[in-house]
Amino acid sequence: MMNTPVIVTGAAGFIGMHVAERLLDRGETVIGVDVFNAYYDPALKDARAARLQGRDGFKMIRLDIAEHEALAALVKASGAKRVVHLAAQAGVRYSIENPFAYERSNLAGHLSVLEACRHAGVEHLVYASSSSVYGDRPLNGDGFRESDPAESPVSLYAATKRSCELLSQSYAKLYGFPQSGLRFFTVYGPWGRPDMAYFGFTEKMLKGEPIEVYGEGKMARDFTYIDDIVDGVLGVLDNPPETGGHEVYNIGDNDPVGLMDMITTLEAALGIEAKKTFLPMQPGDVPATFANIDKLRALYGYQPKVKLADGLAKFVDWRRGYARD
Ligand code: NAD
Known part of the structure; x- marks a missing residue:
């Protein structure tokens, strides 16, 4: 299959750009699909796309994945047998004010990808889900497992991500093409998303402005460095379930960090209190x-490698070198 292209939706996004780059690094041809929405700084998406467009073997198609006929025609004409579907309206808080953006990109969009894949004979669809599907749960000894209940989402974003998993489950049973859903845990790193806490805090700290610490600083997140996420995406892509199979995997660091500890680590990386x-x-x-x-460990020996202090230092290096404004 190495000679058929891989389609990456959301390729102008944070995770999509990194996945596309790693696929190109290993000699694959990649077709990126993205609508370049204005959820955050469009210049950042343009800059990510420009990085990819400078590479041999990459082509970017500007398309709304919810345009199902156009998407189906594109997937079929491409000959792609593998699709990595990362396009979505992201963000938990934004979903409260903007529910219909999630209906279009996450519900209609996911369904459109499923239809396009089945008509084109795609052999493995890997798609992004989210840790948010686990809802409001206390930390326990060895973390949230894929077999744990995920039926009480506390945001519209989480509800749409769980819905994507259910749609995929039904399509795998109905049409047989193998699918893998990836529950990403708080992804951070260079070229990251400005709406996420570590990035927003960095901007405020560089300007000497106060940062807003929600949950009185008592929240904890399993921060996962982007390269570890990409390792997981490619590891799953290369290990499809059998025909008719649909598997869901956590991809995380397996080491929750308190928000105040994350801030202390960021302060050290920036040299700013x-x-x-x-x-x-x-x-x-x-x-x-x-x-x-x-x-995921059992599937192919997955092991996250980058700890928060090193990952945030890499992010800060990138941010200091990236010309914004
Ligand atoms: P991102 O917003 O940087 O990337 C998503 C991309 O999808 C954007 O470039 C956007 O323009 C594009 N897009 C949105 N709607 C589209 C549509 N209708 N048609 C075509 N393109 C569209 O977000 P990200 O952080 O790279 O997230 C990638 C995926 O991972 C998403 O599905 C997200 O829900 C999921 N996820 C991310 C995290 C995280 O911490 N970053 C955590 C859990 C899950």
């Missing part, structure tokens, strides 16, 4: 996330 304003939890936020990664 943050001024902090403490605020209550925001609607839709969960207190903690913690990935159990036994299932």
